Amino acid sequence: MKDLEGHESQHEYTSTLRLITLEEAQAAIHESLINYKPCIEEISLVESPGRILAEDIYAPSNVPPKELAALDGIAVNSKDLLHASHKNPVKLYLKKSYVDSLRSGEAVPIATGMALPRGADAVVRSENFKVEGEYVRIIEKVMPGKDVIQKGEEVREGELLLKA
Template identity: 40%
Template sequence: MELLKLVTVKEAKEIIEKNISFKPGIEKISILNSLGRILAEDIYAPENVPDFRKSTVDGYAVISGDVFGASESLPAILKLVGEVKIGTEPTLDIMPGECMYVPTGGMLPKSADTVVMIEYTEKLDDETILVNKPAAPFQNIIEIGEDVKKGELILKKGTKLRPYEIGVLSSLGILEVEVYKKVKVGIISTGDEIVDPKEKINKGQVRDINSYLLYSLCIEEGAEPILYGIVKDDYEKLREKLQAAISECDLVLMSGGSSAGNKDETLRVISSFENSNIFIHGVAIRPGKPTIVGKVGDKFIFGLP
């Protein structure tokens, strides 16, 4: 059995992309289980984040005009009318000449348009605050929707979810998302010389490295690998194992037996299926020259050296 015409790596990728017909299913899952999964929908913000104006510092919510030109030699004198409790809405508003204490992250009273850092103030008594530095309008404030605006496209379909994206989803109260189902990848290791790593090897034998390598790579890429064990260089047994993998998986990786030797059965086995098609048998890469790429029905079969 001779190798077909060699193709470059670039050509191989183009051939594979041209012949992809597989469409993964979609499922809705909790964002707690979504790390590494691929979004199957666009995500739009259902609300503003934040949905209230809040302070970025500990200080006093004021009307900026009341502290214009304030200095240590000529401080602005303001009446302290209350305190904002973190996590609650202010029960009072401020009038000109008044201020209200607000902690970092606290919601601002309606009329306040700036926050003076506590370091630039002095408490004269329980009702009087001296401000010795001016604060410009909107200083030390996060406005409504500054982080995320309602209706804004937050995450595009096809995004791989990382911890950052999951945090964004939780901040919007989105606890479930539609993702593509994991691609099931069957892994078959072939060769008379291949033995399970837990077994003692004899001269001329080698432990099955590729199954573990491919399994780990599949996990890393977000797929669901299924091991079909080691198959000796036996046509019927290999065909039977491939048939099982095709029926249960979305694509199959066959390790070994892809070259042109007398005992290399991979190409013959793939070709034996009625609806099979071989696109590549030989890639201009080393190691990896005898790589096979084919399909049985709509499922890709990769024969790896």
């Protein structure tokens, strides 16, 4: 027999594979992992495909963070419109521009996605009111939350977003 360099050799090389039990295989794997220290790194979501999540991810805040108008119209307090109808329209003072807070008897123009002012709990669609000078005549009774995207409607603070 020739060795690796092509010289005659008197030694015969043999290779044998020995079958081992499941327990021996598990012990060997366990022993090889004794000194393994997993590495946890923070990366962006964009870099995460193909990676393993180290811990559950929870929403840090509500989305949206406050009540928003679901459509264009006027923000109102629904209590002001309890008796509004075609036969009995309700007249509210119309603020000229957006304000942070709304008092009873007032309405304010609002666009889709804008935060509702304090004191407002509903939005009236433009087809259900008519502007008359400094006032707005409303012909629709609205319930609290009408045409409003509620705080946390998409995601609640503390909600599980990704499971490890």
